[in-house]
Every structure is written in C-alpha cells, then in structure tokens.
Amino acid sequence: MMLYARSLDMDCIYYDYEGFGCSDGFTSCDCLERDIRVVYDYARQFFKGEDIYLLGESSWSVTVVLRVVGSVPTCHLAASLYRSFAASKASGFPCEPPLGGVILNGAVYSGRELIPCCLLPNRKDPYDNAAVISSIQVAVSRLLDRSVRSSSFME
Numbered sequence: 001m002m003l004y005a006r007s008l009d010m011d012c013i014y015y016d017y018e019g020f021g022c023s024d025g026f027t028s029c030d031c032l033e034r035d036i037r038v039v040y041d042y043a044r045q046f047f048k049g050e051d052i053y054l055l056g057e058s059s060w061s062v063t064v065v066l067r068v069v070g071s072v073p074t075c076h077l078a079a080s081l082y083r084s085f086a087a088s089k090a091s092g093f094p095c096e097p098p099l100g101g102v103i104l105n106g107a108v109y110s111g112r113e114l115i116p117c118c119l120l121p122n123r124k125d126p127y128d129n130a131a132v133i134s135s136i137q138v139a140v141s142r143l144l145d146r147s148v149r150s151s152s153f154m155e
Helices: 002-007 029-044 071-090 129-135
Strands: 053-059 101-105 140-143
Touching: 029 071, 053 071, 071 101, 071 129
Parallel strands: 053 101, 101 140
Antiparallel strands: none
C-alpha cells in the first residue's frame, strides 16, 4: 500500500483492529466497528470527507479460518456515514459528503460463507456486507483478490 500511496501522493493511515496483528486486546464484532470509526474520526480532523477513501481487505488463509475481515467494518462504516448524511440532508442541515470513495479488496458477501452455520444458527449475521452495500452513496471499487475463497459480491 505504501507504494500506491507514494505514487499517488496520498496520506495513509494503517492500523490493526483490536486483537489482530500488533494490536493487543480481544477480537469482537464491536471492536471492528469501533476501531474503524475512531480512525475515520481521526482522519476527519485533517481531511474533508470527500478526500477520504476507505480501503477494506478481506483475505482467506488455509491455516487460519479467517485472517482479515477488513471489508466488513469498511462497508458498515461507509453505510452508517451515508445513512447519517442522508438524514442530515433530508432535514435541511448543511453537510458535506463523508467519503470520497470505498475500495474493497476481496470483499466477502456474508459471514455465513465464512463461519460454519452451526456457529450462527439463529443469530443475525454480523458480517452481512450485502445488506449494507446499497446504503453507500459513493463510488465503491472492488479489487479482486483471488485468495478469497468465499463468493465475492458486486460482480
């Protein structure tokens, strides 16, 4: 990513979700959404929304059930930002678009494709990108990551 950032003269913020990579703590769905929101709020201190692009990567590993689920919180944050944007706009509040775009690399369609159904028998799918993608009112680019074994969406 640094090569892309340098060639495009972009600033990048990288981070590990709580419990992943070099980050301490314990992994949970709540942490994923909270962590990306904190990073977005930090970036908004320095950049206008239209200058912020979210990149979410999901990749699969044979040795680890799920290595990265970055497309999930990316889609959920973008959808949340655009629902708030639409509500503010409808109420007549002056507001600017919250994002310039969303880039998904190896995005998953649904967590049900990644998690054995016995672990999500009657629970709401916490990784349901398909349910939120229509709320994102900005260009969404999808990069194809051939290492993702689940069905990708937006094809």
